[in-house]
Amino acid sequence: MRAQHGSGASRRLSRWIPAIAAPIAIGVAVVVVPMQASAAVDLPDLTPAELLEFASASEVDALSGTIEQTSELGLPDLSGLTGTMGGGAGGDASSGGFGSGSGQGDSSGDGTARDAASATDLDDLISLATGTHTARVYLDGTNARLQVLDDLAERNVYLTDEGAWIYDSREQAATHVTVDRAALDALKAEASAQAEAHADEARDRLEAEFGTPLPTPEEVLDQALAKLDESTEVSVGTDARIAGREVYELVLEPRDADTLVGEISVSIDGDTGVALAASVTASGASEPAFSVAFTEVTFEAPDASVFAFTPPEGTAVTEHEVPVPTLAELEQRKAEHAAGTGEPSDRMPQPEVIGEGWSTVVVLPMAGAGAGATEGLDPEAAALLGTLTQPVDGGRILQTSLVTVLVTDDGRLLAGAVTAERLLDAAASGR
Amino acid sequence: MSSDVTSAGRVDGEAGAPAGRVDGEAGVSRPASTARARVIGGTLSLFASELLTLFRRRRTWALLGALALIPILIAVAIRIAGDAPSGRGPAFLGQITENGLFVGITAMVVATPLFLPLTIGVVAGDTIAGEASHGTLRYLLIAPAGRIRLLAVKYAATAVFCAAATLTVVVVGTLIGWALFPVGPVTLLSGATVSVGEGLVRFLAIAAYVTVSMLGMSAIGLFLSTLTTVPVGAMAATAILAVVAQIMGALPQLEWLHPWLFTEYWLGFADLLRQPPVWDSFADNALLQAGYLVVFGALAVSRMVTKDVLS
Missing domain, CATH: 3.30.310 (TATA-Binding Protein)
Known part of the structure; x- marks a missing residue:
């Protein structure tokens, strides 16, 4: 800047106006746009009980959306040590992103379960406990899919009538979990028949005990809330906006001084009653230690092709059939558990x-x-x-x-x- | 653009004695419509000659050749040495032996953090400073090219080079993969398989994504190039900024800064390999790069119109 006279200097200065104005305009846009998005939301007031009832009456069974999960658990962030850019740090084949991390056990038919927890499993656990993860969810009446969007990789869980597929692109490994449907249906039929028989009996006994007809669902809810109130303060927070939708906020505050949990907040869509966000704040902290929220959601059934999965060529497929016990076996197991016997060696x-x-x-x-x-x-x-x-x-x-x-x-x-x-x-x- | 010429003309007239002398247009007035046609025609011919100059340079072809070597090296190494142990090395490396089409994507993962910014930094840093160091900048401004128009044309040529660079990596990678490995339907990250044709379309979309990714850095390089008459300085500064931004992006302590780094979405192109493809990161990336383009473009314009062009 070697301007000789005043007017030249001021003209020169004026030519820097665009350079100064551009960042300011962007800064203003960055501040104003989210402010407009979260402009005052005012939904009709509800009591906690009404809100819970509204949420439990929700009948949404189809949606697709993006979820963001953030954890700030105060762990040292080891992602720089354990994960490398683009490539996984892991070695051997994993059982599909579900690391057990707790030593021996649970190797019932799962070919890839190992005797000792490996570093890969720990990585998975730590990566879940630190940082931010983005996933997409798809739901229609019968199918569901969770798509975890990792850097240059992806983990998927497909749930359909035929069973579940778990696919990990980094390991190029798929796990197919199937359930013997005939046995499951038989179990369901047996259980519901028994439950009905029991229910009649139980209702008679309860009515005899209370001397009144059984409470309505609202009464049950009220009683449950009263019970909950002993340990937890339940309140309705301020209305907000999540994923562009107006939400109620249900706040749970433990009354217990021993716990580290300061507050649990659940955001419930004011229109459909679906929970769109949840967060857990440690006592004394201002920012949530764990939060999961939709950043985008639509309540239309996604295209059916989204749920289709056939393991691609070159994928290591592990078949895993979950055994369906009969009702008698279940009862026996329960009895064993109650008596403290059983065979601890072959179970968790x-x-x-x-x-x-x-x-x-x-x-x-x-x-x-x-x-x-x-x-x-x-x-x-x-x-x-x-x-x-x-x-x-x-x-x-x-x-x-x-x-x-x-x-x-x-x-x-x-x-x-x-x-x-x-x-x-x-x-x-x-x- | 018509106002550019007149304003640039005035600018040059007022920008101090040396610049005033090189201005050929001051004081000339003619009907606006002819002027506009002339300006558009002039801009196009300037752009064409700029592209011609860029792609006639041996250096440009050396840069593209170096980029083409990345997929060739990867493919030949895997062809000779066999498959990598699973889970090691850059993403997609393990898929190459099954499907040669992945050579291009693997090369892109390797090239995006360093080689691409390096080559593009060379071209972007050279834009104005190169002309200044050759003493040709004032001749460019003598021609009826306003300063802003020259800047715009230089930036557009850099953007064309960005596209050429990413396409080189993807196209050479695909061809060498096709030559050395079996080629078949493409397995996406979600585990879904799409036809070769759709796979190639997605690879082109990835090239577009990475091209867009580099536009913000190109704007930074253009601005740095207006600051100096030593092109190497601008080139090095641009490349260093790209590396520094990535280092800052890797530090969790600077998490608040991450969404503002122009390198933040560089490796997000994998979102186009999902089923269904996720376009969020493409949109976020484009918005971010547009922000950098606006900020550093404005800085470059201000610097350019106030600059004393001595050489």
Whole structure:
């Protein structure tokens, strides 16, 4: 700028106006457009009970939309270490994105389940617990599909009448889960016949007990709400806009001081009653630790071709048939469970529950119990666990903003939405 | 465009003595309609000659040749060394042995973070600074080409090079894959399979996506090019900015900044390989790149019309 006289200088300055105006215009647009989108929403007021009833009466069975899920659990973000640009960090074939992560067990007929949790499984778990994920969902009356949009990859779950397909493009692996339909139908028929018989009997007994006819659904809801009110404050929050639709907000606040959960908020579409968003906020935090919300949704049935899946050539297909037990077997299992017997060795370890309500703690005997809590994991996974957890008296603890997990040296795993102190207390006292 | 000439004419007249001397149009007035036809014709012929100059340069072909080498290297390496262990290497690498058409996409995944921005940075950084360093900028402005029009033509030529660069990667990749590997129906990320024809259409859409991705960076390069008479400086700065933006995009601590980085959607072209294709990222990307084009285009225009053209 070597302008010799004043008017020249000001003209020169005026030529920079577009360069200054352009970012300002963009900035204004960025601020104003979302403000207009979330301009005051005013739906007719509802009480919590009315809102719950409205939501439960929702009859939407077809939709397609995009969901965004965000987790800020306070875990260190390891995505830079465990995932590489474009390629997966994993090694061997996985069972389709559903890592078990908890050691031995559940290998009933699933050819790809492994004895030890691998680093890939942990990656999957950690990637779910950190960062943002986008997925599309499709629903029509009978079919459903979840399409998780990863970077340069995709995971899909197709649910149809014929069974379920789980497809992972990164592993090029598909799992086909089928259920013996005849056996399932038989079970359903048997169960409903029995339930009907039981229901008559139960109604007679209840009516004799109460001396009045059975409560209406609204009364049941009211009673349930009253019960819920003991532990939780239920209220209707401010109306908002999710995915361009006007929504009610249902807010649940635990009254329990021991829990890490500060608030749970569910956004319910004011038109259809479908839940369009949910978020969990840790106590004392202002931003949700976990949230899932539609960013776009339509309530029209998607094209049928969306649900069609045939495994492409070159895909490793795992067939997995879920055995359907008969009613008698189910009852027997229930009885065994109640009696605390049964064969724990060939089933998932049975969890034990301490406490109730929001401060419930689940205790799980770890498979391969021993001094080393990370025994049975491959070294990479063990190293990963090591960086995530902190040593405490009697074990290692994983502290997130919502959930705390304690692995004790004597081979128990305790987890709950509670503070670390409560968990250590539960581990020591068993209460 | 008609106003460009007159305004640029005035601009040149006022922009200081040296620029005033190179302006051939100051003070000339003629009927508006003839002027407009002349301007449009002039712009087109300027654009044509600019393209001709660009694609006559040996350097341009060397850049495109280097890009073409990426898919060739990938294809030959896999042909000789066999399949990669599953889950390792860039995305889609494992699919090449089953379907040669994926060579182009794999090459695109490899080229997008570095090689493409590098080559496009060379062309974009050269636009104005190259002419200035050759001493040809003032002759371009003597011709009835306003400064803004010259800038627009230079940018359009850079955009054409972006398209040529991405098409080179995709087309060479597809051809070499066709030559060396079996070719068949294309398996999409969702597990659905589409015909070869639809697959090729999707690959072209990916080339379009990546071309759009590079437009914002081209605008940055154009602006940097107006700042200096040393083309290498503008080229290097452009390429470095692309790398820096990607590094910032990888840092979770800067998450608030990510939606504003021009590299944010660069690898989002995989959304076109889903079934049904997801166009959200295409739209988001186009909007973002348009924002960069507006901001840096305006900066380049302001810089250009106030610049003292000495060479």
